[in-house]
Amino acid sequence: MSKSFRFQTSLKHARGFGSGKSGTTHFWQQRVTGVAALLLSLVYVVLLVKLQGDDYAAVMATLGNPFVAVLMLAFLGVSVWHMKIGMQVIIEDYVNQPLLRVLTLMANSFFSALVGIASAVALIKITFGA
Amino acid sequence: MADARLAASRPLSPHLQVFRFILTMAMSIVHRITGGFLYVGTVFVAVWLVAAASGPEWFAQVDGVYQSWIGRLILLGLVWSLIHHAIGGIRHFIWDLGYGFDPKTADRLALFNLVAGVVLTGVVAIAAFIFA
Numbered sequence: 001m002s003k004s005f006r007f008q009t010s011l012k013h014a015r016g017f018g019s020g021k022s023g024t025t026h027f028w029q030q031r032v033t034g035v036a037a038l039l040l041s042l043v044y045v046v047l048l049v050k051l052q053g054d055d056y057a058a059v060m061a062t063l064g065n066p067f068v069a070v071l072m073l074a075f076l077g078v079s080v081w082h083m084k085i086g087m088q089v090i091i092e093d094y095v096n097q098p099l100l101r102v103l104t105l106m107a108n109s110f111f112s113a114l115v116g117i118a119s120a121v122a123l124i125k126i127t128f129g130a
Numbered sequence: 131m132a133d134a135r136l137a138a139s140r141p142l143s144p145h146l147q148v149f150r151f152i153l154t155m156a157m158s159i160v161h162r163i164t165g166g167f168l169y170v171g172t173v174f175v176a177v178w179l180v181a182a183a184s185g186p187e188w189f190a191q192v193d194g195v196y197q198s199w200i201g202r203l204i205l206l207g208l209v210w211s212l213i214h215h216a217i218g219g220i221r222h223f224i225w226d227l228g229y230g231f232d233p234k235t236a237d238r239l240a241l242f243n244l245v246a247g248v249v250l251t252g253v254v255a256i257a258a259f260i261f262a
Contacts, residue, residue: 031226034219041216045209045254053262056186063182076175083169090162115172122179129183 026085033082040075047072060126069127076119084112154233157240161218164211171208209254214247 047068051059062068087108095101149155174196181192195201221239224230230239 031223034223038216038219041212045212048209049254049257049261052258056182056189059182059189063179076172079168079172083165083172086165087169090166115176118176119172119179122176122183125183126179 026088030082030085033078033085036078037075037082040071040078043071044075060129063123063126064129066127069123073120073123076116076123080112080116080119084108087112153240154236157218157243161215164215164218167208167211168215171211174205174208206251206255210247210251213250213254214243217243217246217250 047062051062054062063072088105091101091104091108095104178192178196181188196205221230221243224239230236
């Protein structure tokens with residue numbers, strides 16, 4: 001047995017199988033999107049307060065402002081990804097029946113995508129129309 | 131050989147019912163629940179944005195629902211969920227960096243999260259009321 005053999009771990013057997021496919025990808029993405037959402041949510045809350053009592057024209061003018069639109073799109077983008085992988089963890093924790101698990105995981109992807117696309121299309125339409 | 135009966139009789143990892151109630155455990159659950167609220171709450175944001183993009187009539191319809199007392203209650207709940215979950219996230223970042231694991235600090239962080247979440251929600255609600 002050569003000496004270098006000792007430095008080999010069973011990692012190569014795990015690569016490409018099970019969680020070996022992506023490892024800590026989702027864990028790390030949850031942190032990155034979390035930090036982004038934390039900062040952007042400050043903008044979002046201030047915006048919500050500012051829009052209180054505004055009429056339609058004023059709301060459209062605010063949302064149509066490119067700076068606001070960019071930050072809102074960024075906030076919604078990272079939030080949707082954050083919630084998608086977060087809900088995936090919850091489903092993986094609690095839904096044990098295989099078929100139901102696959103269906104709920106799929107529904108999670110569809111729901112998150114739909115919410116994200118709807119918000120993005122609306123924001124882009126508003127900011128391009130303004 | 132794989133034995134189905136053996137698999138079925140394997141002990142399951144203990145869940146909620148076997149643990150003594152402690153603050154950090156409750157806060158972990160609340161973090162998940164507020165995350166779940168926010169998950170559903172994105173529908174309110176998406177509907178509001180789509181209504182705004184669809185024209186003044188649609189916007190007035192949705193705004194009317196959101197301005198009702200039940201609409202306001204739901205939105206206030208979502209604001210609290212967002213703030214509580216955000217502070218909970220900071221707590222997780224502190225742990226990720228390797229700090230705050232001793233029970234006393236963990237309890238203090240949990241209590242701070244709970245109080246700051248409610249207080250900041252109150253501040254936002256008052257600010258919104260002043261602007262309206």
